[in-house]
Amino acid sequence: MRESYLLALCLVLAVALVVMCLIFARRERVLRRRLTCDELTGVLSQQELHRRARAWLGTSGERSRRGAFFLVGFEQYAEISAMLRAGEDQALLVQVGSRLSLIARALGGMVARTGADSFTVCVPEVDEEGAAQVSAKLLEDLSAPYQLGGRPLIAVFRVGAALYPEHGRSVEELQRCVQVALVPLKERGGPGWSLFDFRMLAHQRDRQGLENDLRLALTTPAMEQFELYYQPVCDSGTGVVQGCEALLRWHHPVLGSVSPAVTIELAERSGLIVPLGAWILERACTQAAQWPAAWRVHVNLSVKQMNEDGLVDLVSTVLAGARLAPRKLVLEITESIFILHYEQHVKILNALRAMGIGVALDDFGCGYSSLNHLRSLPIDWVKIDRSFISALESDAGSREVVSALFGLCQAMHLPVVAEGVETEGQREILKSLGCRVMQGFLLGRPAPASEIQALASAVS
Helix, strand or coil, X not given: CHHHHHHHHHHHHHHHHHHHHXXXXXXXXXXXXXXXXXXXXXXXXXXXXXXXXXXXXXXXXXXXXXXXXXXXXXXXXXXXXXXXXCCHHHHHHHHHHHHHHHHHHHCCCEEEEEECCEEEEEEECCCHHHHHHHHHHHHHHHCCCEEECCEEEXXXXXXXXXXECCCCCCHHHHHXXXXXXXXXXXXXXXXXXXXXXXXXXXXXXXXXXXXXXXXXXXXXXXXXCEEEEXXXXXXXXXXXXXXXXXXXXXXXXXXXXXXXXXXXXXXXXXXXXXXXXXXXXXXXXXXXXXXXXXXXXXXEXXXXXXXXXXXXXXXXXXXXXXXXXXXXXXXXXXXXXXXCCHHHHHHHHHHHHHCCCEEEEEEEXXXXXXXXXXXXXXXXXXXXXXXXXXXXXXXXXXXXXXXXXXXXXXXXXXXXXXXXXXXXXXXXXHHHCCCCEECXXXXXXXXXXXXXXXXXXXXX
């Protein structure tokens, strides 16, 4: 009896030991997978990519092999994610990871998730020509629609590429190179790929130096390096000025006049657009207070300014200090401010309009969902983007698009302003479509405040 009991106990202990070993083995596999793979997408983790790439690079030099790193990133992932339903952003990343895995496997390479919305692909035996082919392949395969909740979605991607050993001999060097390669793509916007060039480092250093100069310029007395120019907004038939748009000019003490596009891009990227935007608003309102009663001043408002607490109070304080009637101020926004924090931004704009301030939707036609949003947006004017206007005379498709945009706005009783009008032909086509207000070199180039004030005095 006792022997039977001991035998049974041994069997139980043996089974328990086996079960425990299986549990520990499973936990070890799970832990190893978590250390080596990204939990969401199943591709390699950044740490594992670095480990394997270091081993690969270690043998590459001995065998005189070549290779390339590719950093794959979304164009405006935050905006895409904001438009998706709960969980669909993760499903999108899983599908992207799956496509990249297929490409990497076919090329004998590997892929890892190296950021919240970015992936790194490492491919052996690739030279400069091969890097171009791989980049094109990545963009082509990733551009096909994704199925999310039964609905198709097209995402836009950028690819930065760097070569081993030309651009770097370590994983860390190559990772920095592909990040630098993406910078010009981010500045330009849209899809594309870029191969690292050592001149990009100098460009990046120049940009960083320029950003520091911008920061210093904001601390100078009266911000003396900055000036506002104004471009007239006119009646299309008579040419009579109805107002002016405030445009920033930065006079760098060494470089001279800095491109407005570069200035705004630097300010947006660094967050300096908030204090700079406040200065623009205050200066524009102060100068516009001297204009004829019928003239309005148009001031651009960025997403970062909209996200700041106290924007409505700031505008109210500026108007009071400048003694400018609210009806003489038009704040120009782009549709991007409605992609994130839609309800919050609508509430802010409604509060501004309740004060009597006008709101114009700038760059209309280039947004993500203009037709869906237009009906419910708290706006008073729509500005047709200059990219459509420039091709009016030469491209029938552009004329059809502009005609459709005008028809849509007229159906919703929204006045339209056409930007970038430079020729009589463009003006005549726009007039035939019912456009009553225009802006562009044909009607008036941007000019310093003194010239605008002289024009205003002559009108008065």
